[in-house]
Amino acid sequence: MSGTEKSKNGSQHRVMLPGHTTIGILGGGQLGRMLTLAGTAMGYRFITLDPAKDAPCGQVARQIEAGYADEGAALELARQCDVITYEFENVDAGVAALLERESYVPQGSSLLYTTQHRLREKRAIEAAGVRVAPYREITSADTMQAAVGELGVPCVLKTVTGGYDGKGQRVIRDAAQALKAYEELAATGAELVLEQFIKFDCEISVVVARSTAGEIKTFPPAENIHVNNILHASIVPARVPADIQLEAQKLAAAVAESMEAVGLLAVEMFVAADGRLYVNELAPRPHNSGHYTMEACATSQFEQHIRAICGLPLGDTTLLSPVVMVNVLGEHLEPVIERTGAPDGDAIELGVIPKLHIYGKTEAKTGRKMGHVNLLCHDVEEGLQWIEQTTIWRNTNS
Numbered sequence: 001m002s003g004t005e006k007s008k009n010g011s012q013h014r015v016m017l018p019g020h021t022t023i024g025i026l027g028g029g030q031l032g033r034m035l036t037l038a039g040t041a042m043g044y045r046f047i048t049l050d051p052a053k054d055a056p057c058g059q060v061a062r063q064i065e066a067g068y069a070d071e072g073a074a075l076e077l078a079r080q081c082d083v084i085t086y087e088f089e090n091v092d093a094g095v096a097a098l099l100e101r102e103s104y105v106p107q108g109s110s111l112l113y114t115t116q117h118r119l120r121e122k123r124a125i126e127a128a129g130v131r132v133a134p135y136r137e138i139t140s141a142d143t144m145q146a147a148v149g150e151l152g153v154p155c156v157l158k159t160v161t162g163g164y165d166g167k168g169q170r171v172i173r174d175a176a177q178a179l180k181a182y183e184e185l186a187a188t189g190a191e192l193v194l195e196q197f198i199k200f201d202c203e204i205s206v207v208v209a210r211s212t213a214g215e216i217k218t219f220p221p222a223e224n225i226h227v228n229n230i231l232h233a234s235i236v237p238a239r240v241p242a243d244i245q246l247e248a249q250k251l252a253a254a255v256a257e258s259m260e261a262v263g264l265l266a267v268e269m270f271v272a273a274d275g276r277l278y279v280n281e282l283a284p285r286p287h288n289s290g291h292y293t294m295e296a297c298a299t300s301q302f303e304q305h306i307r308a309i310c311g312l313p314l315g316d317t318t319l320l321s322p323v324v325m326v327n328v329l330g331e332h333l334e335p336v337i338e339r340t341g342a343p344d345g346d347a348i349e350l351g352v353i354p355k356l357h358i359y360g361k362t363e364a365k366t367g368r369k370m371g372h373v374n375l376l377c378h379d380v381e382e383g384l385q386w387i388e389q390t391t392i393w394r395n396t397n398s
């Protein structure tokens, strides 16, 4: 460990070398598992805190089996680890404060505080000089009516906290729907925000890393296809002009710099028809749309996160091959696994190399993320064709 320097947001720069360092992960899902697999290869040890028996991460790391808000368990994690990170953003505020006090949490809690709340997040993005969809805070039926008048239709009403995968959202297509949408979401008790609907050509995301030393590197933008509000596929290189890709990477870096983020920050954006970029959401952790980096980039997002929080120089983010990542949901798991038992004729014919990742979850529920396939290809159209030819995702594609 080297001497420490404090940054504006209170995080410190310490160099935590492999072989001497145990990393604690709050959360034991697939993101924790893939962080552990990447970090173990580098020589770090891992302990995860998760309430689920045999959690995906608990299969590859030591596990403290307890709830995320269990302060006693968090204290135990702090005692056993040299550095702590998290794999989901809804970390309990009390636990976050306790861990910061009792251990070393280079990501700090201010990034979590900001990204847990859509309004705070939008303000932070704007403070970085980056565009978001025009929005209004909604505090009553009257403010709702006024905001719909100002922003026009269509627009999207969202809960400020707790929404994910399209939950806690209502698209308003005409003014008559506004009050009903407001009443439905206001009943949840959450604060609300109304956003102008951006008529986008496509959705892209950039995973950016900022280290405790302040070094920043971005991964190539991924073009993301959602089905039923769940990420279906990420296509890299994204099929958008090179100047827009460069701009997207610059914006992501500007947001990470301005927020003094440490670790990974996934920046989701809309590409509007006129080429303008609007940031929709941030996630201060490894992101599903960054899974393609595992085989397609010189450094994976998971290795990069470990490097960033441990104060190592960041790894090279060069794209080594075009790639399509397709998610394996509960309904896709069996046919995907079955295919691995025999030579894959479609892949051979197309010149595509499928790399399968399965997360070790016991129950394969419909819509639940069970794994993903990274399809290394010469051209992303071949990867997309493989997905089509297997017919496994046919219902999701339609």
Ligand code: AMP
Residues within 6 Å of the ligand: 133, 156, 163, 164, 165, 166, 167, 195, 196, 197, 198, 199, 200, 203, 226, 229, 280, 281
């Ligand atoms: P979110 O929960 O904010 O990630 O939104 C889920 C999805 O809804 C996004 O991936 C978009 O496809 C769509 N969406 C959300 N907000 C907007 C918006 N302001 N304009 C257009 N589409 C949106």
